[in-house]
Amino acid sequence: MTISIRSLLHRPTAAHPLIDHPLVKRGAVVLDRRWINLTLIAWIFIAAWYIGQRWTAIQWLSLGDTDDNMRLMQVRALLAGQGWFDLTNYRLNPPTGFNIHWSRLVDLPIVALILLLRPFVGNAEAERLACGIAPLIPLSLALIGLGATVRRLVSSLAWPLAIAVVLVTNVALGMYMPDRIDHHGWQLAMLCLTVAGLCDPRDARGGVIVGLASAYSLSIGLELLPYAAMAGAIIALRWMWDAGERTRLAAYALSLGGGTAAGFAGFASYANRVMRCDALTPVYLSTVVVASALLLALAFWSPRRRGVRIAAALVAGGIVAAFFALAFPQCLGRPEQVSPELYTSWLANVREAKPIYKHPLRSAAPIVALPIIGLLGALFATWRARRTPSLLGWTCVALFTAFSCLMLLWQARAGPAAQLMAVPGAVALAIAMLPWIAGPRWWPAKLAAAAMTYVLVSGWFMTLAVRYLPIDRPNAYVTRVNRATGRCLTIPAMQPLNAIPAQTVFTFVDLGPRLITLTHHDAIAGPYHRNGDAILDVQHAFSRSPEEARAIMKRHGATLLLVCPNMAESTNYRAKAKNGFYDQLAHGKAFSWLDPVPLPAKSPFRAFRIG
Template sequence: MNDTKGTPALPPALAAELDRHWIRLTLIAWIVVAIFYVWQRWSAIHWLSLGDTDDNMRLMQVRALLGGQGWYDLRNYRLNPPGGFDIHWSRIVDLPIAALILLLRPFVGNAEAEKLACGIAPLIPLAATLLGIGATVRRLVAPTAWPLAIVFMMGSTVALLMFMPDRIDHHGWQLAMLSLTVAGLCDPRGPRGGAMVGLASAVSLTIGLEMLPYCAMAGAIIALRWVWDAAERQRLLTYALALGGGCAAGFAIFASEANRVMRCDALTPIWLSVFVAAGALLALLAMVSPPRRGVRLALAVAAGAIIVTGFALLFPQCLGRPEQVSDELYNNWLGNVREAKPIYRHPLRVGLPLMALPTMGLIGALIATWRARREPSALGWACVTLFAVFAMAMLLWQVRAGPAAQVLAIPGVTALGWLILPWLLGHRSLFVRVFGTVAVFIAISGLFAGLALKWFPIDRPKPYVQRVNRATGRCLTLPAMDPLNRLPRQTIFTFVDLGPRLIALTHHNAIAGPYHRNGDAILDVQHAFKRSPAEARAIMKRHGATLMLVCPNMAESTVYRDRAPGGFYDRLAHGETFDWLQSVPMPKGSPLRLYRIR
C-alpha cells in the first residue's frame, strides 16, 4: 500500500522535506507536545500527584538508589520494617528519573528536582514511541504519512495516559519498545529489523514480564515470515541473537539480588534460560534454513514444542500463577484487581472508549492488507494485522492490555485516514470538506466513543462510586499527607493502597503496598481490619505500629466495611471507640483519620 494512491496533494518541496527530515521533525513535534503537557499539568507536577501506587514506589526506588542503596538491592525498607520487602522490578526505568534529579538538583534543590523529574521523565519514552510508529507508517502507508500517525496517537485515550507527567512507572517504556518492535517487523532490511525486534523485546522483558505475550507474538511472527520465505533467514538470525544476548545482558546488568532465584514473576534464571534457549534454537533454524517450506514449518513447530515442553517439565511451578501467591491472597486481593479483568467485565464507560481505537485500527489494517496483497508491503501489513488481532484478543483476557492495543492500532487507523480523508478534503462541497472530514476523523480516531458517553446518559457512574473516587483522591494529596510530617517518624498502620503514598510524601514507615511479594503483610492488614478489635491490635503491635491512619470511604475501606460486617473497621466506621485507640487531631477538613495505638 506504500504508494501515492489516496495521497493528500502536498507541494513536492514540502513532501520532500517531510520525507527527508522526518526523524528531526518528529522530535520537534515531540518537544512541542512535551512542553504542552508539562504546562497543562503543572499543578499536578507541583503537588507531586503520583496517583498510582506504582508511581510512588518507583520514586521510592529512585530515592533509595540516590541515597546510596546498592544497585542490585531493590528491597524497600520503609514498607514492613525493619526487614522491608523485595520488589520484582529492575532499575532500567529508574535511570532517566535519577539522571534528571541529579541534573536539576544543583539549580532548584532536591524536592523541586524530584517534582520536575517526575513530570518530565514519562515523556521521554513518548519520543521513542512516536519514532517507532512513524517508521512503521512510512514503510507501509506512505513516506509522508507519519504526521497523521502522530495526530492519531495524540487522540488515543488510555495509551497516551501512560506518558503523562507523573506517570513514572514502566508502562510508557514498554509501549515504546512495542512500537519499535512493530517497526522492526515491518523493516524491509531483514537483519536490521530482526535486531530491532530482538533488542526491543529484551529491554521490555528486562523491565518486566507484562509484555511477555507480545514479545512471544513478535517472535512467532518472525518465525512465520521465515517459514513463508527462506530469504527471511537473516531477520530470524539477528532476532534470535539479539533476543538471547539482550536478555542475558539485561539479567547481568539489571537483575536484582532477589531476582537471581527461581521465581516466575520477573527476568529470573527461569525466564532467562527460556529466552536464551529460544534464541539458540531459532538461530540454529536460521543457519540450517532448509529450502522446502514444509520442512521449515515442521522445524519451527518442533522448536516451539521443545521450548514449551521444556518449560513445563523444568519449571512446573510457573504453570499456575506467576506471582505464586496463596489462595487466600488471590481470592481476597489479586483476583479482584480491576485491570486484570477482561474488558467485558468492565462497565461500558470504560470498555467503549478503550475498544474504539483498536477496532478501527483492526478494520484499517485488514483493508490495507487486502489492498497491498500484490505489493511488497503486504508482508509488513500482515504482521501489523496479526498483532492487531492478537491485541484485541488480549483485551478479552485483561483490560490492562488496552494501552498496547491502542498503540498497535495507529498504523491501521493511519492507513484508513490516508485512504478516506484526501477524498473528503478534495470534495467540491464545502459541507463535505469541513463536516465530513471532521466526522470521519472522529469516527476513525475512536473519539466518537468518548463523545457518545458524554452526550448520552450511558452507564453513568453511580453516586456511590463518585463518592468513593472523591474520597480516594483527597486522601492521596500532598496537603492531606503533609501534616503527618509534624509528628516524629514512626510506623503507621494503614490501608494497603495508602502505604506507598504515605512513605513517598512523609518520613513515616508503613506496613504494606499492593505488591505480591509483600503478600504476608497484605494479609496482615486485611486481617486486622476485617477481624476482631483484639486481633487488630495484636497484628498492629506485632508490626511495631504506633499510629493507625484511615481514609473513610476510600475504595479499600469499603471492602473492610461492607464485606466484613462486625469486623474491626466496620465497627470503627460506625462510630465505635476502643480503649486502646486514641484519636489524634488532624487539621480541620482533613479527609484522613489518625489514631494512636496504645
C-alpha cells in the same frame, strides 16, 4: 498499498489542483526526508504542552498510582546510597522491608533528570520536574516507531497522521502523562519499535530492532511477555514461509538472547536471581536463551523445502515448551504465585486485570473503539496489498493488531497496547478516504470531511459520545468514594502527619506507598504480590476482631493507626466484614487501646496511637 511521494505528487491536477505547486512539492520532500527530526520537534511541542497543562499537578507531586509512588521511592533509595541490585523498600514492613520485583532500568532517566536539575532548583523541585518530564521521554520512541511503520506500509507522508491518532487515545496517551513515572510507557514504546522492526524491509536491522526491543521490555517486566512471544512467532512464520528470511531470524535470535542476558546481568535485583515466575529471573532468562539458540540454529540450517522448515520450527517450539514445563513446573500457573486466600481477597478483584467485557460500557467503549477500527483497517490494507511488496508487512501488522485485540478479552490492562497497535490500520483507513475528503470543491466542505474522517478513524467519536450518553454514570456513592480517596492522597492532607514523630503506621494497603512518599513515617504494606503475608495481615486486622487487629499491629511494631474514611479500600472492609474491627471503628466505637490523635479540622484522616 504503500503510497509513494511520487504517486502523491503526480495525481491528476483536476482532483488535486495544488499538488503541483512548488511549495507543496518542497514541503512533501521535507516531510519525507526529515521525518525523524520533525517527529522529534513535534514531540517537544507535545511534551511542552502537557507539562504546561499539568504544571499544577507536577508541583503537587500528583503521583496518582501506587506504582508511581513506589518508583519514586526506589529512585530516592538509589540516590541515598542503596545498592544497585538491592530493590527492597525498607520503609514498608520494617525492619525487614518490602520486596519489590522491578528493575533499575526505568529508574535511570528519573535519576539523571534529578541529578541534572538539582544544582539549579534544589532536590524537592528537581524531583517534581523529573517526575513531570521523565514519562514523556519514551513517547518520542513510540511516535518514531509508529511513524516508521506507517511510512513503510501506508505512505511516506503519513507519519503526521500517526501522531494525530496517538494524541486522542484515551488510555495509551495516559501512560505518558507527567507524573506517570512507572514502567508502562517504556514497554509500550518498545512495542511500537517491535512492530516497526517486523515490517522493516532490511532484514538484519529489522531482526535486531525486534530482538533488542523485546529484550529491553523483558528486562523491565513481564507485562508484555505475550507480545514479545508473538513477535518471535511472526518472525519465525516469515522464515517458515520464505527461507530468504534467515538473516532476519538470525539477527533476531542473537539480539534477543544477548540483549536479555545483558538485561539480566545489569538490572536483575538480588531478589530476581532465584526461580521466581513474575520477573526476568533465571526461569525466563534460560528459556529465552534456549529459544534464541534454537532459532539461530534454524536460521543457519534453513532447508530449502518449506515443509521441512515448518516441521523444524514446530519441533523447536515443542522443545522450548517442554524445557519450560519440565524445568519450571511451578511457573505453569499464575506467575504471581500468591496464596488462594490472597488471590480471592485481592488479586482477583484488581479491575485492570479483568477482561474488558466485565468493565462498564462507559469506560470500555472508548478503549475498544480504536482497536476495532485499527484491526478493520489493517485487514483492509492487507487485502489491498495482496499483490504488492507490502503484503508481508501488512500481514505482520494485522496479526499483531488482532493479537492485541484478543488480549483485551483477557485483561483490560491490554488497552494501551491495543490502541497503539491499531494506529497503522487507522492511518491506512484515513489515507484510503483521501479521495472522499478531496472530492468537494468548497474548502470548508473539505475541512469538514477531513475532521469527520479523523474523528471516525481515530475512535475519538466514542470518547466524545460517552460524555453525553446516559449510561453507567457514577452514582453518588461512587462519587463520594472517589472524592475521599483523592483527598487522602494529596500533599495538603498528608503534610500535617509530619508534625507527628516518625513511626511505623498501620494503614490501608493502597495508602502505604503514598504515605511513605509524602511523610517521614513508615507503613506496613503496599499492593505488591510478593509481599502477600503483609497484605493479608492488613486485611485480617481490619476485617477480624479488635483483639486480633491489635495483635497484628503489635507484631508489626506499628504505633500509629491511620485510616481514611470512605476510601475505596475501607468500603471493602465494611461491606465484607460486618462487625469486624474497621466496621466497628467506622461506626464510632471506642477501644481502650486506641487513643485519638488530634489532626487539623479539615483533615480527611483519623489517627490513633496504638497502646
